[in-house]
Amino acid sequence: MKVVGITTQQEVFVGSKDRNFRINEFLIIEDPYQDDLIGEVVEAQTFNRYIPLNIYGDMVDASVIESLKSLGYNIDEDTIYISKVRLLNEALYPVQTGSDIRLPKFSEVKEIMIQSTREEGLVLGVIRNTDDMALDMDEEFKDILYTFEERGLVPQKEIPYIMDLRSQHHYPHIGVFGGSGSGKSFGLRVILEELMNQNIPTIVLDPHFEMDFSETPDYLKEKKDFNDSFKCLQVGVHIGVKFEDLKSGDLKNLLDASSHLTDSMNNVVDILFKPRDSYISFADRLRMLTEAQEEGNIEKIENRIISSGDAEEKKAWEKRKELFLNYDKTCPYNSVRGILWRLKRLENEGIFSKDIKEIEIGLQDGKLMVLQGNTRILQVFSTYLLNNLYHKRREYKDAIYKKIAAEYFPPFIIVTDEAHNFAPKGYDSPSKSILKEISQEGRKYGVFLILAxxxxxxxxxxxxxxxxxxxxxxxxxxxxxxxxxxxTDLTVEETRRLPYLRTGDVFISSATLGRTVYGRIRAALTTSPHTLNPFDELKLKTKQKDDGLFNDIKEKLPINEGDLLDTAMELERDTGITYTIQSLEEKLNQMVQKGYIEKEDTIFGYRYKNK
Structure with a gap:
């Protein structure tokens, strides 16, 4: 292998008669006038005598061809392999044409490839096309994972990609991007498994109800038990917001997430919401004010007081009168009604039925807390939750800086799928505000984001x-x-490859490494509850129904045409399922088609019998 063509301090062309090149593999350039230079293959082509040499494409020019001839390559008869190699670090001078090329040893690339130990990092997958270097790799990095290929589970043959978790302090936050079926959710699952292995406190917003880690995939013989490391909680069922703990700003965020608040509505909350209000006391205040405003004026309210049927009703209308006199001019009727409607909507969804204590305890114990619900309810709840937890962590760190005693609250990671729904481009949303604050300042306080x-x-x-x-x-x-x-720092060549990546293959653009790595995510140790193919599910459910019906009727066989009504009544008595003569006959004919029973003609009509 030789350097050919015109070179620069950043890129060279390499030619070979014996070895084909692979995209993203590493090569050592033995420049006689500089130290050995490490480069990465970014493009590769093959030439032979069956291809006209005037078809060079965008990569190879005449200088490369002339260099090959000068170095003894017979381009008219031999198959020639050519690659474009980009240096990892810029050379002092343009690389010497004709320099020898060799494959690197693991020790020469270890500092580039391995950023962390297995114990402190996240073992996420392998770096593709590094199997040659992995032959003399340190034993501690061998046989530590499997990848899942078309032919099934494959033992590790390449250098592992171990993400340096500690580097998050300097280079915070992770993005996981990919289209449907690309392996994005699979990759996110692997990251979360590694966070659980490290006991990192983590909050996961799961709008698809798929981040459950209790099931082991069929391809694994040994089960990895994560049940003590995570907990799934549904918003409005297991967790919610304790109304008495809300401040005015928290309440406005929740109401705004439910449906956008106008300036007038914000003003209503500022005026009518009192510290330590309960849901009932605040809702009653809003309701009574709207009822007073619906009367229209103070005279009508006083008439309602005079005409009250008992002392309790009179006292209630006197309270309405007081609210009307104090707040009617500053709190417009439509705005008060709007706040009341949004408040009741949140209550109906169970937002105010629980609190977040279980989440706080889980984070203190280093667990992964999976919060499940539809996208809208997660937007509403996460607005309050993230504000609350982020500021608890921030207050603790500020107290340490000021040398003030404070209750410990751990650093934590926030993970969400469908992140564009929580922090959309082009318009504001309540959850976007807190996520933007954490993205800009969270590093200082030990709060990090993983957004997919x-x-x-x-x-x-x-x-x-x-x-x-x-x-x-x-x-x-x-x-x-x-x-x-x-x-990112993806090259033009790499972005061209994005639409054609296999499921599970990934470009990792890392500020820690200072370059892009081409890798493959390891096989997950758990599986999503939604992995069953829907058509397999349909077949399974249909078979279960057919088996159930056969078990119900097999003791009643044979069934004559004239016995269908009696059989239908018996089935309703035994199973609680109502059949008409027509529907039962249709079911029995389906059982015949599927091979469960036989149908035969007799002199008295047809009948159904066992096969």
Whole structure:
């Protein structure tokens, strides 16, 4: 292997007669006038006598061909392998043409490839096309994972990609981008498994109800038990907001997440909400004020007081009168009604039925807390939760700096799928505000983000710019590819490959490494509860129904045509399922078609019998 063509301090062409080149593999250039230089293959082509040599494409020019001839390559008869190699570090001078090329040893690339120990880092997968270097790799990095390929589970043959978790303090926040079916959710699951292995306190916003880690995939013989490391909690069922703990700002965030608040509505909350209000006391205040405003004026309210049927009703209308006199001019009727409607909507969804104590305890214990619910309710709840927990951590760190005693609250990571719904580009949302604050300032307080989305273009640009490490799976939309190109150091050649990546293959753009790594995510140790193919599910459920019906009727066989009504009545008595003669006959004919029973004609009509 030799350097050919015109070289620069950043890029060279390499030619070989014996060895084909692989994209993203590493090579050592033995420049006689400089130290050995490490480069990465970014493009590769093959030439032979069956291809006209005037078809060079965009990569190879005449200087490369002339160099090959000068170095003794017979380009008219031999198959020639050519690659473009980009140096990892810029050389002092243009690389000497004709320099020898060799494959690096693991010891020469260890500092580049391995950023952390297995004990302190996240073992996420392998670095592709490093199997040659992995032959003399340290034993501690061998046989530590499996990848899942088309042929099934495959033992590790390449250098592992171990993410340096400690580097998050300097290069915080992670983005996980990829289209549907690219392996994005699979990669996110692997990251979360590693966080559980490290006992890192983590909050996961799970709108798809798929981040459950209790099931082991069929391809693994040994089960990894994460049941003590995570907990799934549904918003409005297991967790919620304790109304008495809310401040005015928290309440406005919740109401705004439910449906946008006008300036007038914000003013109503500021005026009518009192510290330590309960849901009932605040809702009653709003309701009574609206009822007084519906009367229209003070005279009508006084008439209602006079005409009250008992002392309790009279006292209630006197309270309405007091509210009307104090707040009618500053709190418009429509705004008060709007706040009351939003408040009742949150109550109906169970937001105010619980508290967040279980989440706080889980984080203190180093667990991964999975919060489940539909996207809208998670937006509402996360607005309050993240504000609350982030400021608890921030207050603790500020107290330490000021040398004031404070209750410990641990650093933690916030993870969400469909992140563009929580921090959208182009318009404000309550959850976006706190996520943007954490993206810009969270590093100082030990609060970090892992944001996954199929549509990075729709994610807020300020937040995207703060994601120092990005995992980029297969992406096909031109607008998303353009955003990725702007926000990462992916080359033009690499972005061209994005639509064609295999499921599970990923470009990792890391500020820690200072370059992009091409890797493959390891096989997950757990599986999503939604992995069953829906068509397999349909077949399974249909078979279960058929088996159930057969068990119900097999003791009643044979069934004659004239016995269908009596059989239908018996089935209703035994199973509680109502059949008409027509529906039962239809079911029995289906059982015949599926081979459960037989149908035969007799002199008295047809009948159904066992096979």
């Amino acid at each position: 989305t199929q549509r990075p273009t729709l994610l807020d640009e300020t937040i995207t710019a703060q994601l120092n490490t990005k995992f980029i799976f297969r992406t096909v939309r031109a607008s998303d590819i353009k955003t990725i190109q702007e926000e």
